Amino acid sequence: MSVPPAPALPVVGDGLLDRLLPSVATSLGVAGLARPGDRVLEPARRAVVVLVDGLGAELLARRGGHAPYLRGLAAAPGSRSVACGFPSTTATSMATFGTGRLAGEHGLVGYEAYDPATGRAFNELSWEDGPAPRAWQPHPTVFEAASAAGVEAVRVGPGFFDGSGLTEAALRGGRFVAASSLAQRVDATLAALRTRPRALVYLYWGDLDKVGHVHGCGSWQWGEELEAVDAELRRLAASLPPDCALHVTADHGMVDVAMDRRLDVAHEPDLAAGVAEVSGEPRSVQLHCLPGAVDDVLAAWRGRLGEDAVVVTRDEAVSAGWFGPVEDRVRPRIGEVVATMTGELAVGDSRRHRPELLALVGLHGSVTLDEVAVPWLCAPARRA
Known part of the structure; x- marks a missing residue:
């Protein structure tokens, strides 16, 4: 792709x-x-x-x-x-x-970061x-x-x-x-x-x-x-x-992001497909993909988020300097797909985020x- x-x-x-x-x-x-x-x-x-x-x-x-x-x-x-x-x-x-x-x-x-040693975000x-x-x-x-x-x-x-x-x-x-x-x-x-x-x-x-x-x-x-x-x-x-x-x-x-401008990965099967772990935060989501699923995840998130987000691969984000110089030990912590919101939009995940977090009005994390x-x-x- x-x-x-x-x-x-x-x-x-x-x-x-x-x-x-x-x-x-x-x-x-x-x-x-x-x-x-x-x-x-x-x-x-x-x-x-x-x-x-x-x-x-x-x-x-x-x-x-x-x-x-x-x-x-x-x-x-x-x-x-x-x-x-x-x-x-x-x-x-x-x-x-x-x-x-x-x-x-x-x-x-990120707010939540993926630990390659455990395969989980903390x-x-x-x-x-x-x-x-x-x-x-x-x-x-x-x-x-x-x-x-x-x-x-x-x-x-x-x-x-x-x-x-x-x-x-x-x-x-x-x-x-x-x-x-x-x-x-x-x-x-x-x-x-x-x-x-x-x-x-x-x-x-x-x-x-x-x-x-x-x-x-x-x-x-x-x-x-x-x-x-x-x-x-x-x-x-x-x-x-x-x-x-x-x-x-x-x-x-x-x-500030209105509640009707929120998506929930738990209720969006197309966004959840191929994703093993979600890290980052609602304004800047990092997706850790199942083997071989990066292209499909990239296409699904681009299609669903449209012009309200920039969705790129980890390699593209690193090459563009989003994270500054990236050390080898750090690279696996970044999701293979990075979705950062540019419009009034946020993407949460009620499978892992507390209701209090999903209810926050003011957000940040993007560009x-x-x-x-x-x-x-x-x-x-x-x-x-």
């Missing part, structure tokens, strides 16, 4: 999320992380990097009336948008952010029944590099993140500080900055993403949560020491600008 080349991923702003944390660490004097073409930041003694889960650049631009501080920061000369990479999902982007590598190298290739957020995290993702992280260079690396987030599979795979290194509310995490961040003259502090906040999933990113609830985030980040910025730079980013954006573009907002260190 003749397969047309997979399209290139959209170009977003100035670069990719994989270069953000290495550039920040380099500005703190950590050697060995810079690559040709990396952004050169002003030197600083300390830096805070805030990752607001689900704060897409397009969403911030549209709903910036709820975020006067972030809106102003977005207009500052040093701020820009970057692409989070593919797929545009938390597990993948966290590893991209933490390691400075794209999915084809770090190997966290959830890379919960890591339930998953492989040893450091074997699954063996590359060192930027936090490990910073610690080795004498920079105090501190990660601030919810307590259950400490030692989790995703954290150990993607964000290990330095020390972890647990805090619940965003206000408590801001306070913990400021306290961590006072412990060492050279520090890299990472603050994670996930409630904006949660609200978007449950109520939709177009909802009043999303705007209300953005207002709360904006107020706390304004307080953080006003309280930073003069030698500390601030960077605000995200792991992906989001789109649209709303899902891929994330902000890189910068407030350079002030001169004392």
Whole structure:
């Protein structure tokens, strides 16, 4: 069967999320992380990097009336948008952010990832029944590099993140500080900055993403949560020491998908035929096929999804650079067929997905600008 080349991923702003944390660490004097073409930041003694889960650049631009501080920061000369990479999902982007590598190298290739050793997919957020995290993702992280260079690396987030599979795979290194509310995490961040003259502090906040999933990113609830985030980040910025730079980013954006625009593999015999295992997520599905079934699966999914999706083989997706450079150990984790949604469409599988997941309003994972573009907002260190 003749397969047309997979399209290139959209170009977003100035670069990719994989270069953000290495550039920040380099500005703190950590050697060995810079690559040709990396952004050169002003030197600083300390830096805070805030990752607001689900704060897409397009969403911030549209709903910036709820975020006067972030809106102003977005207009500052040093701020820009970057692409989070593919797929545009938390597990993948966290590893991209933490390691400075794209999915084809770090190997966290989706919300649910196929483990060739077991022949089954596992959830890379919960890591339930998953492989040893450091074997699954063996590359060192930027936090490990910073610690080795004498920079105090501190990660601030919810307590259950400490030692989790995703954290150990993607964000290990330095020390972890647990805090619940965003206000408590801001306070913990400021306290961590006072412990060492050279520090890299990472603050994670996930409630904006949660609200978007449950109520939709177009909802009043999303705007209300953005207002709360904006107020706390304004307080953080006003309280930073003069030698500390601030960077605000995200792991992906989001789109709302109506329930009548959903397909369920469990009730679509033509989509289930020839498929041994489904991984990825509803906006970017990876299909692991039975022997000899790739061409039939490809044709069936193209025919059923039509112009609302791009459906390609793994080889085509890899050749087009969707996952970045792909290591041999990672290639079998990617489905032989990859279906990524470009229209208002999602494909779930009630045989494996909980009803709560199938009921989510806001989704992400695909290649649209709303899902891929994330902000890189910068407030350079002030001169004392």
